[in-house]
Structures are given as C-alpha cells and as structure tokens.
Amino acid sequence: MKDQLKKIIDSTLASLISQQRLPEEISSIEVKLERTKDRGHGDFASNIAMVLAKPTKMNPRQIAGLIVDALPPHELIDKVEIAGPGFINFTLSATARQQVVAEVLKNAGQYGLNDYGKGHKVQVEFVSANPTGPLHVGHGRGAAYGSVVSSLLKAVGYDVHREYYVNDAGRQMDILATSVWLRYLEKCGEQFTFPSNGYRGEYVFDIAETLKNQHGDALLHPAAVVFEGVPTDEPQGGDKELHIDGLTNQAKKLLGAELYRQLFDLGLNAILDDIRNDLAEFGAEYDEWFSERSLVESGVVDEAIEQLKAANMLYQQDGAWWFKSTEFGDEKDRVVVRDNGQATYFASDVAYHLNKFQRGFDQIIDIWGADHHGYIPRVKAAMAGLQQDVSKLKVLLVQFAVLYRGKEKVGMSTRSGEFVTLRELRDEVGKDAARFFYVLRGADQHMDFDLELAKSQSNDNPVYYVQYAHARICSVFRQLAERQLSWDQQVGLQNLSLLSEEHEQALLTMLSRYPEVVELAAITHTPHLLAHFLMDLARDFHTYYNAHQFMIDDINVSQARLTLITAVRQVIANGLGLMGVSAPQSM
RNA sequence: GCGCCUGUAGCUCAGUUGGAUAGAGUAUCGGUUUCCGAAACCGAGGGUCACAGGUUCAAUUCCUGUCAGGCGCACCA
Numbered sequence: 001m002k003d004q005l006k007k008i009i010d011s012t013l014a015s016l017i018s019q020q021r022l023p024e025e026i027s028s029i030e031v032k033l034e035r036t037k038d039r040g041h042g043d044f045a046s047n048i049a050m051v052l053a054k055p056t057k058m059n060p061r062q063i064a065g066l067i068v069d070a071l072p073p074h075e076l077i078d079k080v081e082i083a084g085p086g087f088i089n090f091t092l093s094a095t096a097r098q099q100v101v102a103e104v105l106k107n108a109g110q111y112g113l114n115d116y117g118k119g120h121k122v123q124v125e126f127v128s129a130n131p132t133g134p135l136h137v138g139h140g141r142g143a144a145y146g147s148v149v150s151s152l153l154k155a156v157g158y159d160v161h162r163e164y165y166v167n168d169a170g171r172q173m174d175i176l177a178t179s180v181w182l183r184y185l186e187k188c189g190e191q192f193t194f195p196s197n198g199y200r201g202e203y204v205f206d207i208a209e210t211l212k213n214q215h216g217d218a219l220l221h222p223a224a225v226v227f228e229g230v231p232t233d234e235p236q237g238g239d240k241e242l243h244i245d246g247l248t249n250q251a252k253k254l255l256g257a258e259l260y261r262q263l264f265d266l267g268l269n270a271i272l273d274d275i276r277n278d279l280a281e282f283g284a285e286y287d288e289w290f291s292e293r294s295l296v297e298s299g300v301v302d303e304a305i306e307q308l309k310a311a312n313m314l315y316q317q318d319g320a321w322w323f324k325s326t327e328f329g330d331e332k333d334r335v336v337v338r339d340n341g342q343a344t345y346f347a348s349d350v351a352y353h354l355n356k357f358q359r360g361f362d363q364i365i366d367i368w369g370a371d372h373h374g375y376i377p378r379v380k381a382a383m384a385g386l387q388q389d390v391s392k393l394k395v396l397l398v399q400f401a402v403l404y405r406g407k408e409k410v411g412m413s414t415r416s417g418e419f420v421t422l423r424e425l426r427d428e429v430g431k432d433a434a435r436f437f438y439v440l441r442g443a444d445q446h447m448d449f450d451l452e453l454a455k456s457q458s459n460d461n462p463v464y465y466v467q468y469a470h471a472r473i474c475s476v477f478r479q480l481a482e483r484q485l486s487w488d489q490q491v492g493l494q495n496l497s498l499l500s501e502e503h504e505q506a507l508l509t510m511l512s513r514y515p516e517v518v519e520l521a522a523i524t525h526t527p528h529l530l531a532h533f534l535m536d537l538a539r540d541f542h543t544y545y546n547a548h549q550f551m552i553d554d555i556n557v558s559q560a561r562l563t564l565i566t567a568v569r570q571v572i573a574n575g576l577g578l579m580g581v582s583a584p585q586s587m
Numbered sequence: 588g589c590g591c592c593u594g595u596a597g598c599u600c601a602g603u604u605g606g607a608u609a610g611a612g613u614a615u616c617g618g619u620u621u622c623c624g625a626a627a628c629c630g631a632g633g634g635u636c637a638c639a640g641g642u643u644c645a646a647u648u649c650c651u652g653u654c655a656g657g658c659g660c661a662c663c664a
Contacts, residue, residue: 034603034606035603036607037602037603037606037607037610038607038608041607045606045607047605047606047645050606050644050645053644054643054644060644083607084606084607085606085607085644085645086644087606087607130664132664167664170663170664171663171664172663172664173664241663318662319662320662321662322662331589331590331660332660334661334662335661335662336662337662338662339662340662342662344661344662344663344664345663345664346664349664369658370591370592370657370658370659371658371659372659372664373590373591373592373658373659374590374591374658374659374660375659376591377590397591397592399592399593399657399658400657400658402657440599440600441599441600441601442600442601444592444593445592445593445600446592446593446656446657446658447599447600448598448599448600450599453599460612460613461626462612464626465612465626465627467626468624468626468627469627471624471626472623472624472626472627475623475624476623476624477623478623479623479624480623482623483623513603516603517603520603524604528600528601529601529603532600532601532602532611535611535612536611539611542627542628543627543628543629545623545624545627545628546619546625546627546628546629547628547629549622549623550623551623586624587624587626
C-alpha cells in the first residue's frame with residue numbers, strides 16, 4: 001500500500017520536473033511517506049514539500065499545491081489535503097482500506113513476509129556463552145533477542161545462518177575441568193580447601209559424580225600430592241589465579257594427556273548438552289555450533305596469526321606478539337600470543353571472524369553482551385588489517401537486564417554459583433512470557449527484570465494480553481459452532497464495505513501496517529517494535545470486542561465482522577510466531 | 588581519567604532514524620456484564636522530554652558541554 005502510494009508521488013514529481021515546473025536537481029531527494037499519528041491527518045503524510053522548500057526557494061505550501069494539482073486521480077486515494085506547514089495528507093479510499101483483509105486471508109501464514117533481503121546471506125551469532133556452567137537469565141535476553149532478530153531477517157527474505165560460538169578451548173575450560181576433578185577427589189574422600197577461583201556451582205558436583213561412576217578411582221591422587229608445589233590461594237595470602245593455574249597444571253601432569261582430555265570433555269559435553277537443550281526449549285534454534293577448539297586444533301588460529309605477521313600487523317615486545325590495533329583506531333595494541341607461547345582468546349576470535357568472512361556472508365551480525373563492547377574496535381581492526389570489508393560486520397550490543405526480586409537487587413556471578421538460571425526462569429514464568437518480556441524493550445535499553453513480576457502469573461505480563469486476543473477470537477468461532485451458525489469467507493469479503501465503525505477502520509489500518517512493522521523491525525534489528533505492534537493490535541481488538549458484537553442478525557455485517565477478526569487472528573498468530581511465542585486457542 | 592550505553596508521567600518503557608497537540612502499561616481515583624471469555628473495556632488526574640547552548644521551516648530525536656546512573660578499560664574469557 002505504502003509502496004504504491006510512493007510510486008504515484010514519484011511519478012508526479014518526475015512529470016513536474018519534465019515540465020520544468022520543478023528544478024532538475026531535486027530528483028535525487030527521496031520522497032518520505034509516513035503513517036500519520038492522527039486519524040484526522042488521513043492515512044499517510046509526506047513532508048516532501050517542506051524538504052523541497054529550501055532547494056527550490058519556494059514556499060512549502062505553494063510546492064504542496066503544485067504537487068497536489070498534478071496528482072492524477074487514483075482509485076486508492078480518496079482525498080489529498082495540504083495541512084500545517086506544508087504536509088500533504090493522503091486519505092485512502094474505502095476499497096483500498098478493505099483490500100488488506102483479503103490479502104491477509106489469501107497469504108495466511110505468509111502475510112507480512114517479503115523478499116527485501118533476497119539473495120543475501122547473513123550470519124547471526126548470539127549467546128555464545130562459555131560452556132563453564134548453565135545459562136543464566138542474563139543470557140536469556142541475548143537468546144530471545146538473537147532468535148527474534150534472526151526470524152525477522154528470515155521474514156524479509158534473508159538467507160539466515162544462526163550460530164553459537166562454543167568457547168571449548170582456553171583457560172576457563174581448564175578451570176572447569178580442574179574444578180570437576182577436585183570435586184571428584186572430595187567424593188573419593190580427599191580433604192583440602194576448594195580453590196577460591198574454582199567453579200563452585202551445584203552442577204560441578206553432578207559432573208564429578210558422573211566422573212566417579214564412569215572411572216571409579218582411576219583419577220584419584222592424594223590431596224597432598226595434588227597440592228604439592230602449587231602457589232598458595234588468595235585467602236592464604238597468595239594469588240588465586242596462580243593457584244588455580246597451578247592446580248590445572250597438576251591435573252594435566254598427574255592424569256596425563258589422555259585422561260585429562262576425558263575429564264575435560266566430560267565437563268564440556270555435560271554442560272554443552274545442557275545449554276543446547278535449554279536453548280532449544282527456549283525456542284532459540286541454531287544452524288551451527290561452531291567450536292573454538294576446532295579452530296585451534298586444525299591450525300586455523302596459527303594461520304590467522306601468520307597472516308597478520310605477513311601483513312606486517314604484528315610486532316614482538318616483552319616476549320609477546322602484539323597486534324597493531326591502534327593503527328585502526330583501537331585504544332591500545334593487543335596481545336595475540338602471550339610470552340608463554342599461548343595464543344589469547346583474541347587470537348582465536350580473529351581466526352573465527354576471518355573464517356566468517358571467508359564463508360562469504362554478505363552481512364555478519366554479532367550479538368554480544370554490553371560488557372564486551374570494548375572488544376569491538378579490536379575485532380574490527382583485525383579484520384581491517386586482514387583486508388576484509390569491515391562494513392559487513394555489525395556488532396549489536398544487548399544491555400544488561402538488572403535483576404530484581406521485588407525491590408531487592410539480585411547479584412550474579414557464575415563463579416560463585418549464585419544465580420538464577422534461564423531454566424529456572426522458564427520453569428516459573430514459561431517460555432512465552434520470558435521471551436516476550438525480554439524482547440519488549442530495545443536491546444540498548446538497560447532493563448529492569450523483576451522476577452516477582454515475571455514469575456507471578458498476573459495480567460501485568462503483556463504476553464497474556466496479546467495471547468488472550470487470539471484465544472478470544474478462537475472462542476468466538478467456538479461459540480459460532482455451538483449456536484450452529486456458520487461463517488462464509490466469501491460473503492464476508494463481499495460485504496467489507498459495511499465495516500464502517502471507527503473500531504473496524506482502526507483494525508484495517510493496523511492489519512495493513514503489519515508488513516511495514518516487520519520490515520522496519522528486521523532492518524533496524526529492533527524486535528520490540530513488533531512486540532509493541534502486537535500489543536496495539538490486541539488492544540484495538542479488545543476495544544472492538546467490547547464495543548460491538550459479531551454474531552448478529554444482520555447476516556452481511558456479521559459475516560464481514562467475522563471475516564475481519566479472522567484476519568486479526570491471523571496477523572496476531574503470525575507476529576507471535578516471529579517472536580517464538582505461541583498463539584493459544586484457549587487459555 | 589578515557590570509551591560505550593542510558594536519562595521522557597509516581598514506577599516500567601514507547602516515540603515510525605528531524606515532523607503536526609509527547610504516548611502506552613502499571614499504580615491511584617471513578618464507571619461498565621440479563622450481551623460472542625471481565626486475563627477485557629470506558630473515563631479522570633499525572634510532564635521544565637536531566638540541564639545549558641547550537642544546527643533549521645521544524646529538535647524528545649542531530650552536534651557540543653555539564654550533571655546523574657550502568658558497563659568496560661589484562662600477556663582473562
């Protein structure tokens with residue numbers, strides 16, 4: 001609808017230019033057409049006359065008059081008016097307004113989709129939490145946001161590849177393996193103080209239990225031997241990092257490479273399986289789980305480092321290899337290989353991103369927690385240094401959700417084991433409410449997540465409001481059957497002109513706005529626009545429901561109304577579907 | 588100290604990338620059911636859009652500065 005109107009304006013402008021009534025150079029100016037906020041201003045408004053005022057040195061209202069006079073009569077347009085400082089307001093014809101109903105019903109589940117991004121491959125990486133423990137509610141926001149952004153991009157025609165980057169290499173995983181081993185030793189009867197920097201969560205005990213069941217005493221070493229020569233822990237006046245690293249080295253030495261790997265993999269797989277399962281149940285689907293270790297072990301990380309060296313992007317200092325990221329606007333240069341010869345996390349991230357570029361995506365979207373924002377310049381710098389087109393890489397930051405329990409702020413730390421897991425949240429609030437709640441706010445908005453509110457099955461939760469609208473419409477049709485009445489779509493479509501109530505007009509407008517909302521939400525990566533649209537649509541429906549009846553004696557009006565609400569139900573279902581939220585028949 | 592994000596109704600947040608009289612939910616107060624689901628609807632009050640400048644036909648929106656909050660500034664991930 002909007003596109004059709006735009007074309008009409010464009011061609012009118014073109015003809016005015018060819019008649020030399022408007023100067024040539026304005027042809028590059030893009031016509032902007034917006035939905036009006038106020039029904040009194042018609043359906044669409046264009047500010048084109050005001051934009052043209054300056055370059056043409058003419059009065060905006062005068063230009064508007066020129067355009068309006070040149071506008072050919074069109075069946076879609078009922079009325080064109082000049083208003084305010086020079087807005088051109090378009091009011092659609094009744095036929096134009098009604099045609100959306102047939103369109104919705106014809107396209108059904110496809111209504112709202114388009115091929116804006118057709119032929120473009122886009123990769124979306126999200127969550128990518130370290131597999132050192134279960135996902136917590138902080139990850140939930142990234143999961144909900146990432147999966148809805150992916151769905152939206154798919155809806156507007158992109159070829160979307162959803163990916164989870166598994167950090168299954170590196171020091172944190174060693175610490176997890178060490179933690180599991182120590183809990184195992186405890187279960188074998190050894191006594192010692194658990195390291196302050198180890199993972200203390202309940203799940204570590206579970207994995208240790210499995211380890212004991214599978215391997216018996218095979219990994220048992222006396223505590224005295226294990227702790228021999230290990231630097232003291234922080235509470236004893238030492239350094240917690242050196243302490244835990246020392247224990248990891250002991251594990252590797254005492255167990256040997258083979259057994260250590262088995263221990264390591266047991267922890268990794270247990271947690272990764274849990275994360276996979278958790279995300280699947282949360283409705284966050286992935287096309288690929290990309291292993292960091294595979295990059296390391298296949299030599300891709302070393303290759304990337306060599307490429308940087310070859311490009312003269314590295315230099316050696318204090319025994320470490322540094323990347324000249326300051327040359328690309330970063331605050332300081334970054335270490336790629338430590339003085340102990342180990343590659344940093346950054347090194348494998350460079351390799352991973354290089355790999356993404358090499359896979360030929362037109363767009364690469366990274367969705368990160370806001371705490372990683374300092375990372376953006378160095379990753380972009382590395383890609384620039386490796387001659388990649390950095391404009392393809394877009395990093396979207398998801399701000400933190402600050403947890404509250406009523407008025408009480410809830411602290412979170414994976415290490416200490418004190419956190420609310422995503423699974424707990426899902427168990428108590430349900431997938432639908434959790435997803436809707438997360439996506440309700442813009443990603444760059446700091447969000448207050450009140451667990452009490454989300455857990456309470458109260459009506460404060462907006463998802464019920466939208467779902468209820470859907471269920472209510474389903475209920476109307478159940479009533480219809482009960483009363484042994486029928487609905488004939490064709491009769492309804494033929495009588496749409498009888499939908500003259502203001503509430504009905506408002507619903508027609510909402511239905512036709514839906515594709516515009518989906519497209520905008522997709523392109524700007526702002527799924528909350530869709531959530532808000534659905535709440536608005538649900539509100540318009542509830543208002544309509546309370547004001548008018550659908551099963552009435554006037555058959556033609558009745559059929560038209562039933563047809564209208566069928567279209568409303570379809571759009572709600574489509575929108576909720578994109579959000580990964582169910583559209584229940586009853587609730 | 589530097590960088591990123593944020594500041595809009597008592598509270599939680601929208602505001603169509605610069606448009607017309609700044610909107611919802613919630614809370615408060617008042618109303619609605621012999622009628623398809625009251626998890627709903629209708630109405631009322633509630634604002635110096637943090638503050639000060641600037642850009643222009645037009646600024647909550649863009650720029651600069653100040654103030655306040657969150658996050659980040661490792662040879663950690």
